[in-house]
Amino acid sequence: MNNSVRISIYNIILNYVFNRGFQDYDNFSRKLTEAILEDFAKGHFDLRKTISKVKTSFFRLNSISRSQFFNKRLEKAIINAWKNSSKINEPLTERTVKIIKTPLLSHGVCKELQVDDIDSFIEVRKVKPSEVVNLIPLDLDEEFIKNSLAEIIGETFVQKDWGGELGDLFTTRIKFRGHRIPTAFMFKGKGLRKKLTIADCGKNGDQILRLLKLPARLFIVQHVGEIDFTVREQLEMATEAKARQTGKALYYCLMDGVDTARVLLVYGKLDR
Structure with missing residues (x-):
């Protein structure tokens, strides 16, 4: 199906x-x-x-x-x-x-990761959420966030945005548990400063559906502010369905404004 x-x-x-x-x-x-x-x-x-x-x-x-x-x-x-x-x-x-x-x-499994679990962002553990809450929602556009994260993980080839894209960034530079893992990102910048809901992810959440079409094993949804629990459910359900279908272990991660700020701050891409 x-x-x-x-x-x-x-x-x-x-x-x-x-x-x-x-x-x-x-x-x-x-x-x-x-x-x-x-x-x-x-x-x-x-x-x-x-x-x-x-x-x-x-x-x-x-x-x-x-x-x-x-x-x-x-x-x-x-x-x-x-x-x-x-x-x-x-x-x-x-x-x-x-x-x-x-x-x-099928026997595929999926698991939610926190940004702290990802080797490529390991330094984020040095920044407590309480240190950045006053910065939320972040006044940063998607392009800046995408380019900053690409620099942090060492990704040279950054795709340009266009209407029919499956995801905002696909990379094999992310490391998890000591190994590189194909990863797909969906970014939401300052153009959407309110809570991110399913309604903001395309018709019937089709942005997440498109994201899951990429040949990745880790799927990350990023936003400059709060992420509604329905987005989490949507991402979890889509990842779980793909894991069952492919028989692979897949992962998903929600990177809200606080976690985005923590990562950018600790890697020198954001001022307090």
């Missing part, structure tokens, strides 16, 4: 939950997404029935019934997302079902 359909459906559900003032208790959006994909794989889908079989405390904690949560527009949006996937014109034969389920059976 195309990873993008899983993430697209997940985002549709997550946005529906938050737009109605609910909290995503018990990781409900992800559980419902997986249940929906299982039903599509079996050749049938009825959102009302799918909602009824998900074991979760979401409804009790949000004081809403399962029937109240159901919405025809939500169901239609999910169906459209499925139809727009790469399997749109392929009938749900036994062979198709096997292909759809393959990523769930």
Whole structure:
């Protein structure tokens, strides 16, 4: 199955939950997404029935019934997302079902890293978060941040930005646990000084989807300020899906304004 359909459906559900003032208790959006994909794989889908079989405390904690949560527009949006996937014109034969389920059976794993864990930024441990909080949000543009980080890791070949790019920087200069690891960056500079949310990462978070298309093993999302937890969930889910599909160990990292400032400061790219 195309990873993008899983993430697209997940985002549709997550946005529906938050737009109605609910909290995503018990990781409900992800559980419902997986249940929906299982039903599509079996050749049938009825959102009302799918909602009824998900074991979760979401409804009790949000004081809403399962029937109240159901919405025809939500169901239609999910169906459209499925139809727009790469399997749109392929009938749900036994062979198709096997292909759809393959990523769930692979043994790839993913793990979140902190910037402190990355060898190339090891000096960052010398700077406490409390030392830079007064600088947030950083008044720095994406180009400066990208070029500064490239200099820190020793990357000579920095790609120029263009509309169809998969990521802002792809490099093999990053070191982790003593080894070089292919790494893809997505940067957000002072053009977005508010909290970074999924809505700021392209339609249905497609910037993160494009980032995951790069042949990297570490994926880093950077921002000059706070990063919303939904971006973390999106990045985690996309990385986990790719890890399962490829059978490789993959890593992801969120580099918010505080961590960005710590790195730039300790390597002489930023003044206090």
